[in-house]
Amino acid sequence: MRDFFSDTKTIPTRAMREAILDVPVGDEQKDEDPTTRALCERVAALLGKEAAILLPTGTLCNEIAVNVQTNPGDEVICEESCHLINFETGGPAAISGVMIRTIAGENGIFEPDQLRAAIRPASRYAPKSALLCVEQTANMGGGTIWPLEKLNAVAEIAHSAGLATHMDGARLLNASAATGISPADYAAGFDTVWIDFSKALGTPMGGVLAGSAEFIQEAWRAKQQMGGAMRQSGILAAMCLYGLDHHVDRLSEDHRLAKYLADQIRALPQVAHMQPVETNIIIFDLDDSAPLAADIVAGMKADGVLIGAFGPRRIRIVTHLDVDMPAGEDLLVALKKQL
Numbered sequence: 001m002r003d004f005f006s007d008t009k010t011i012p013t014r015a016m017r018e019a020i021l022d023v024p025v026g027d028e029q030k031d032e033d034p035t036t037r038a039l040c041e042r043v044a045a046l047l048g049k050e051a052a053i054l055l056p057t058g059t060l061c062n063e064i065a066v067n068v069q070t071n072p073g074d075e076v077i078c079e080e081s082c083h084l085i086n087f088e089t090g091g092p093a094a095i096s097g098v099m100i101r102t103i104a105g106e107n108g109i110f111e112p113d114q115l116r117a118a119i120r121p122a123s124r125y126a127p128k129s130a131l132l133c134v135e136q137t138a139n140m141g142g143g144t145i146w147p148l149e150k151l152n153a154v155a156e157i158a159h160s161a162g163l164a165t166h167m168d169g170a171r172l173l174n175a176s177a178a179t180g181i182s183p184a185d186y187a188a189g190f191d192t193v194w195i196d197f198s199k200a201l202g203t204p205m206g207g208v209l210a211g212s213a214e215f216i217q218e219a220w221r222a223k224q225q226m227g228g229a230m231r232q233s234g235i236l237a238a239m240c241l242y243g244l245d246h247h248v249d250r251l252s253e254d255h256r257l258a259k260y261l262a263d264q265i266r267a268l269p270q271v272a273h274m275q276p277v278e279t280n281i282i283i284f285d286l287d288d289s290a291p292l293a294a295d296i297v298a299g300m301k302a303d304g305v306l307i308g309a310f311g312p313r314r315i316r317i318v319t320h321l322d323v324d325m326p327a328g329e330d331l332l333v334a335l336k337k338q339l
Contacts, residue, residue, distance in 0.1 A: 001304055001305075001306060001307065002304060002305045002323060002327040002330050002331060003305050003306045003322065003323065004039065004306060004317045004319065004323055004327075004331055005306045005307060005316075005318065006307045006308065006318050006320075007171075007199040007200055007254075007280060007319070007320035008198055008199055008311050009306075009320070009322070010198070010199070010202040010320050010321055010324060011202075012202060012203060012204050012239060012278050012323050013202065013321075014335065015242070015246070016202065016203065016237075016239050016242045016243065016246075017205055017279055018111075019022075019239060019241070019242040020225055020234075020235050020238045020239060020282075022112050023035045023237075024234065025194030025228060025232040025233070025234035026232065026234070027184075027231055027232070027235040028229065028232070028234075029224070029229050029230070029231065029232045030300060032091065033141045033232060033233055033234045033237070034092070034183070034234065035233075035234030035237040035238050035241070036054050036234050036236075037232045038210065038237070038241065039054060039233070039237040039240050039241055040052040040054055040208060040295065041051060041210075041240055042241070042244065043195065043208040043210055045171055045310065046183055046184065046195075046244075047169075047183050047184055047187045047193050047195070047210045047250040048184030048185075048187055048188060049187070049192075049193065049211050049212065049214045050211070050212050050213045050216070051210065051211065051212070051215075051216040052208050052209060052210035052211075052216065053157075053208065053209050053210075053216050053219050053220060053223060054206065054207075054208050054230075054236070054237060054240075055206070055207050055208070055209055055223060055228050056140075056205055056207075056221040056222065056228055056230070056236075057081075057198075057206075057207060058168070058170050058194065058196045058198075058207040059083075059088050059091065060169055060223070060226065060228050061168075061206070061207045061208075061209040062083065062084050062088060062091075062166075062194075063088065063091045063095050063218075063226070064091070064134075064222045064223060064226070064228075065085070065096055065098070065133075065166045065192045065194070065209060065211075065220050066091075066095075066096050066098060066131060066133075066166070067096045068094050068163040068215060068222055069130070069131050069166065069191065069192065070098045070131050070164075070201065071097075071098075071128075071130070072096065072097030072098065072099045073098070073127055073128070074098045074099070074127060074129075074131070075097075075098065075099045075100070075101050075102050075120065075126050075127040075128060075129050075130060076092055076098050076099070076101070076103075076116070076130065076131045076132075076133060077100075077101045077102075077103065077104065077115065077118050077119065077131070077132050077133070077163070078102065078103070078132070078134070078135075078136070078297060079101065079103050079108055079109070079110050079135065079141075079159075080102035080103065080105070080133045080284040081103075081108050081138070081140040081141060082105050082108065082133065082134075082138070082139075082140075082141075082168065083135060083139060083168055083170070084135075085100055085102065085166065085316060086140065087303045089318060090112040095226070098130070098131075099127050099301070100274050101118055101120075102131070103115065103118055105138075105141070106141075107141035107142055107144040107276060108135060108137075108138020108139070108140060108141025108142075108144055108273055109138055109141060109146055109150065109291070110154075111145060111150075112150070112154055115132065115154050115157050116157055117156065117159070119157070119161045124288035129161065129162075129163055130163060130164065131163055131164045131165070131166060132146065132154065132155070132158040132163050132164070132165045132166070133165075133166045133167075133168060133182035134146060134151065134165075134166075134167055134168070134190075135154075135168040135170070136151070136167055136168070136169050136172050136175050136278050137171045137172075137174055137175050137278070137281070138188060138244050139170070139171070139281065140283070140310070141211065141275060141283075142274075142275030142276055142277060142278070142281050142282070142283040143277070143278055143279035143280055143281030143282075144275070144276055144278055144279075145175045145178060145179060145278050145279065145290075146175070148179075148185060148186060148187075149220065150182055150186070151167075151186060151189060151190075152189050153182035154189075155189025156189065156245075157189055159165065159189075164191045164192075165189060165192075165240035166190060166191065166192045166193070167186070167190040167192070167193040168194070169186075169187065169193045169194050169195045169196075169198060170194075170195070170196040170207070171196070171279065171280075172186060172187070172193070172195050173195060173200060173201070173248055173251060174200055174251055174254075174255070174279040175224045175261070175279065176327075177248070177251035177252050177254075177255065178251075178255055178278060178320055179207045179277075182238055183195070187210075191211055191212070191215065192209065192211040192215060193209075193210055193211070194207050194208060194209040194210065195207065195208060197239070197243050198220060199239040200247065200251055200254065200280070200320060200321070201240070201244065201247045201248070202243055202247050202320075202322075203236070203239040203240055203242075203243050204236075204239065204322050205249065206236050206237075206239070206240050208240070208264055215331070219325055228306050230238075238290040247321060250321065251280070253285060253289040253321075254279075254280040254320055254321070255278075255279050255280055255319075256317040257280075257319045257323070257324070257325060257328050258277055258279065258280045258282055258317075258318075258319045259299055260328065261282060261319070261328050261332065262274060262277040262282050262284075263278055263318065264332050265282065265284060265317075265332070266284070268335075268336070268339060269289075270287055270289055270339050271284050271285070271286060271287075272284075272285045272286060272313075273285045280318055280319045280320065281316065281317075281318050282315065282316065282318075282319075283310070283315070283316045283317075283319040284314070284315055285313050285314050285315075286309075286313040286314075286315070286339075287313075288313075289338070290313065290339055291338060292309075292312055292313065293309035293310070293311060293312060293313050293315050294308070294312075294339070295338075296315065296338045297309045297315070299334075299337070300331075300334045300335065300338055303334040303337065304330070304334070305330055305331050305334040305335075307331070307335075310312050317331070322333045
């Protein structure tokens with residue numbers, strides 16, 4: 001099966017699995033796991049922060065960042081298509097008791113003036129604007145990259161107004177691979193940031209959330225409370241370290257394949273619109289002459305190719321380390337057959 005549904009579908013390589021065999025482990029909750037400590041120290045340095053914490057999922061990274069940096073009744077500002085709103089089952093409200101104020105950006109990215117307009121003035125009647133969240137890269141924006149100058153601008157506006165700042169960096173390493181800008185530079189204006197290991201880096205699970213030492217102390221309390229604390233987590237941390245060592249430099253291969261596929265798909269007469277393809281995600285809309293997206297997905301699955309329907313006529317394709325050019329050619333054949 002050629003699986004282009006998501007980069008979360010990657011399967012750990014044999015070498016990654018073998019990397020866990022001899023690693024030292026201990027009780028993570030007692031800070032006795034040396035491999036987990038090594039991973040957290042490395043990611044903190046990579047992101048330019050004081051400390052970091054290993055968590056089972058990226059969703060938990062986001063939810064803990066919101067929980068620690070807000071109070072019930074506060075308001076979190078983020079772009080309307082972001083993961084925090086659309087794929088975390090209302091977690092900010094259910095877990096932290098906060099409201100969400102959305103900004104309608106373009107391809108997942110909003111302008112500094114839009115943020116200024118969204119920040120509430122102090123009032124005894126309104127919720128308090130407490131936290132700004134951005135997503136780098138913007139998943140449902142088509143894997144678009146926040147420009148560094150725009151990230152710095154919105155972070156400065158937020159801080160000037162007394163807001164904390166958080167970056168959902170699930171695919172931050174994809175942005176760095178595409179631009180050459182370091183993860184630490186992208187994250188410099190943000191109080192908290194995390195990277196995902198179960199997407200582009202190919203581990204079975206795991207994200208590492210970074211921030212100040214004080215923030216990480218509080219994040220540990222939230223991790224324990226939400227059931228995210230583990231025991232011999234060095235098994236997972238060893239896979240994450242392997243991903244950092246072996247799967248970062250190859251991200252550009254995913255980007256090249258995505259751009260090749262996008263060029264071929266964009267030329268099809270039934271494609272009405274395609275979002276910019278800057279990293280490893282392709283999102284496009286079909287016109288009314290084409291079958292519904294769900295029917296196309298079902299037909300391609302029967303031909304051995306998995307893609308995603310994200311609306312009646314919207315399709316998403318994601319490249320990653322488990323698909324290559326021959327797989328891409330199979331995708332194109334199957335898609336043209338359905339159209």
